[in-house]
């Protein structure tokens with residue numbers, strides 16, 4: 190299968206909810222990717238639950254990730270901090286540096302606080318484009334969902350503000366870059382490495398679902414790596430509080446679940462499908478239903494047989510068959526025991542979930558960065574625009590983004 194190694198083969202985001210607004214009963218005006226989970230001293234021992242902690246997790250450079258193994262002995266300690274409430278920030282509080290990423294509605298800048306000298310990521314979304322693309326509700330949801338969540342594997346938002354033309358979100362700067370970039374540099378990850386990242390993502394999804402939040406945009410572009418190599422889920426642009434079901438067709442084509450494509454009501458089931466696609470892409474280097482024609486991708490999602498490369502282990506094939514499962518009544522994660530079924534699957538048997546949650550384990554790859562210094566070496570370069578933020582003109586969208 191031909192795989193375009195760049196991000197250009199992926200239509201970034203789609204939201205066709207607009208076409209079915211009348212069906213959209215509970216969304217208001219929403220028109221709309223072996224974990225050698227070694228203990229920190231590298232010893233192997235039984236954890237008392239019959240699971241075996243692997244002796245060492247190979248720590249690698251991107252080029253080593255797929256092939257020979259490197260080693261690194263740094264200890265990773267949990268340094269989770271409580272959530273700090275934010276005061277009201279303004280543009281004047283930050284010095285804008287380079288662009289970290291661009292998205293459908295704006296861009297994300299590296300910024301430095303004029304007060305504490307620390308680096309943050311500032312996501313800037315243009316109101317005019319949000320309105321034009323009918324994403325007002327999703328944008329307000331993004332802010333609301335991020336303000337509700339506090340988890341070691343989820344981005345932390347410190348505050349938001351707006352000017353006449355833009356809205357701004359201040360988040361922790363996650364220095365290690367996108368899992369996507371690491372995956373493309375590595376081509377594909379060895380089984381233990383994919384398992385490590387998958388396990389951390391699994392805990393993030395479990396947490397979101399426990400709060401009735403569905404994420405809806407899982408893909409390696411939205412999984413960032415912190416300075417130690419642990420994941421942070423970012424981009425809550427499609428995250429939504431959904432205690433029952435929703436209908437909006439949104440997500441990224443390769444990753445969209447069949448029930449979304451076929452406009453059936455859905456809930457957290459969609460994240461477990463995408464989780465399966467993420468594991469597949471990490472191990473194979475491509476997604477299972479990809480086609481350069483998006484319509485054909487959707488046809489594949491609905492009908493194509495799931496095929497595995499010959500090097501996939503039997504237990505991951507079993508897991509993926511149960512996640513990338515079109516029958517919602519059989520999909521792992523969507524059954525009576527929710528995420529427990531996923532965590533208890535044999536592919537994850539080495540994972541000591543409690544230690545993972547505490548980040549008290551060694552990561553497979555430590556980004557080569559200078560922590561705390563605004564090092565942007567892990568991010569692609571984007572053309573810089575003249576930024577004219579802070580305009581005080583008439584705000585024709587005044588009523589739409591009151592929470593920012």
Ligand SMILES: Nc1ncnc2c1ncn2[C@@H]1O[C@H](COP(=O)(O)OP(=O)(O)OP(=O)(O)O)[C@@H](O)[C@H]1O
Nearest residue numbers: 201289290292293294297310360361362363424426
């Ligand atoms: N907190 C952060 N720290 C470091 N980089 C970040 C952070 N948040 C976002 N980025 C970078 O900016 C990119 C775009 O961010 P994000 O996905 O949130 O924007 P978006 O406008 O919703 O994009 P898209 O439309 O592609 O989903 C990310 O893929 C990542 O490379």
